[in-house]
Structure formats: C-alpha cells, structure tokens
Amino acid sequence: MKEIEQRLTENGVRPTAMRILIYKYLAEKEAATSLTHIETAFAKADRTTLYRTLKTFEDKGVVHQIDDGTGIQKYALCETGCNCELEQDLHLHFHCNNCNETICLTEHKIPHINLPDGYVAEDANLVLKGICEKCSGK
Amino acid sequence: MKEIEQRLTENGVRPTAMRILIYKYLAEKEAATSLTHIETAFAKADRTTLYRTLKTFEDKGVVHQIDDGTGIQKYALCETGCNCELEQDLHLHFHCNNCNETICLTEHKIPHINLPDGYVAEDANLVLKGICEKCSGK
DNA sequence: CAAATAAATGCACTTCTGTTGCACACTTGT
DNA sequence: ACAAGTGTGCAACAGAAGTGCATTTATTTG
Ligand SMILES: [Mn+2]
Ligand SMILES: [Mn+2]
Ligand SMILES: [Zn+2]
Ligand SMILES: [Zn+2]
Secondary structure, eight states, rough: HHHHHHHHOOOOTOOOOOHHHHHHHHHHHHOOOEEHHHHHHHTTTTTHHHHHHHHHHTTTSSSSEOOOOOSSSEEEOOTTTTTTTSGGOOEEEETTTTOOOOEEEEEEEEEOOOOOOTTTEEEEEEEEEEEOOHHTTO | OOHHHHHHHHHTOOOOOHHHHHHHHHHHOOSSSEEEHHHHHTTTOHHHHHHHHHHHHHHHSEEEEEEESSSSSSEEEOTTTOOTGGGGOOEEEEETTTTEEEEEEEEEEOOOOOOOOTOOOEEEEEEEEEEOOOHHHH
C-alpha cells in the first residue's frame, strides 16, 4: 500500500485515494484495461475522474496506452524503471481473439526495422492477434 | 477504366458507378484513406453508401483496413494478387507525425515473432510512426 | 417488353468512446 | 484562517462507427 503511494509520488503524481485504488486495480489485473472496464469496476466514481486519472498516469509514465486494434484504448502499468518512450523499451502486445484480452509481453521487444531512405521512425506499435495461452489450453 | 470494372468483377463486387469512382479515388491516392476523408471528396454521395462500399471492398479483398493508432480506420487498395489474410503478405504501415498520412510499405513484410508457449498468432499489425520521406525533405 | 426479384443507395437515427467546460470540494502552504 | 492550487463530479459535446427501413436502380424471369 505504501509502495503504491511511493511509486506515484516518485512519478510526480499526488497519491489521492482514488488514484491509489485505480493503481491497485491495474496492478491486480494481468491484462490491459479500458476506461469503460474501469468504469464498471468503480461504479461510484465518475467517468471523467477515471479518464483524467489515466491521462495523468500516462503523462507521468505510470501507465502506457495500448492500441490493440479494437478501437478501444487500453492501459497497463509500466514496468518499474521502464522508459516507454525509448525504442529499446517498446514491447509487443498480444490480443486474444477468443477472450478479447490484451496483454503486455514486456520481455518481447519490437525488433528493429529497416525503413526506406527518408523515413525516420520515432515510435512503433506491434500487436499480434490470435489465441492466448489461457484460451489455447496449453 | 475497364480495368477497374474487371478488377471489381474478379473479386465478386458489382462495378457500380459509385464503386468505380471510389476505387479510382483510392488508386490515385498514395496514402491510406479514412471514411471521413472520402466523404469530403464525394460530397454528393451519402456517408452510408461510402461506408458500405468500403466494407464490401474489404470483405471481397479489394482493400485492406489499416489501424494506424489514430483511432480512425483507414483503407488502402490491396496489391493485385495479395492475400492480406496470410501472414506472409502482412506488410507494415508508416504513420507520419508531421503530415498525418499513413502509407503502406508493401515490400516490408512483418518479421516473424517468436511467442511464448501457448500463444498462437493468427494476425499481426505493425505500425511505425515518425517522419515520412516527403516531410523529412530527403 | 413487363413484372418480379434482388441489389445498391439515401435518410434518419442510435450507440459508443473520447473529450472539454465549469462549478464545487478538497488539500496544501503561508 | 485564508488563499491558491489541485482533484472530483456533473453536464454536455464531438467524432466515428454502425443499423433499420424506405426508395431507387439493376438484374432476372415470364
Ligand atoms: Mn504493454
Ligand atoms: Mn497496407
Ligand atoms: Zn484468450
Ligand atoms: Zn509526412
């Protein structure tokens, strides 16, 4: 509990009650989470608060946003000490077509891609879709 | 002109006047195109018609849909004889942060990725973001 | 050709997600 | 205690995707 407060403070986010709860919720979930999903989990809180909390978390590097191709923005906690901005820390994401969950494969970095002349890459997004380990039954 | 009709017919799409125009429009554009973009280009046509035309094109393998991370669905013509479904034909896309255009790099295939045990990949999406050749001035 | 059938188009409306403005509540520092 | 700053809640809006149904246009059939 104290750890969460410390983590938030380190990243320049004031640890309010709401933010600690949201952080804890994200930490317990293994999969990336959408705003709507969080909204149903926190029925008492306002959607806007949750929205802005996620944005604050994102700005301060507490979470990273994931575009998994469903058209719905998802969020997941960053690893401790990760620099999501840097190319080296960009990991791939897996979206399961069966259970519809999106998970971070943090240890699988996005390979470097050779681009044609004139193209300068600043960011990358790689999403694999298929069947996750839970759903494949292995 | 006749080529377009033939191409559509080959893919099981009846070549109506509207569809031919849309196809021609997509063929002239080098970048991937959104529904809203097409809508402004075809002010006379209804959005629903354009929407369903794109869906039909997609179903029949005339165009492929692109998720470039902007949250707006884009479409681009498929190469002749391409099988966008197959892993081998999956190419990467580049989104320019300056001119906001998204382009197909059809000759740059998505590299094969080794996944952890239990994960089965069926599809992949790789988008690089940065500065395109036009905007980098090279 | 005319009638029947099927397909394409247009209009209205809905849903869903993300986003912003503004007022109020709470916290922090003096 | 006061002022300033920050967080939260309510309401409303924007944009894009999608659906139902009527109408038009094309195709088939007698
Ligand atoms: Mn991730
Ligand atoms: Mn493409
Ligand atoms: Zn799954
Ligand atoms: Zn550009």
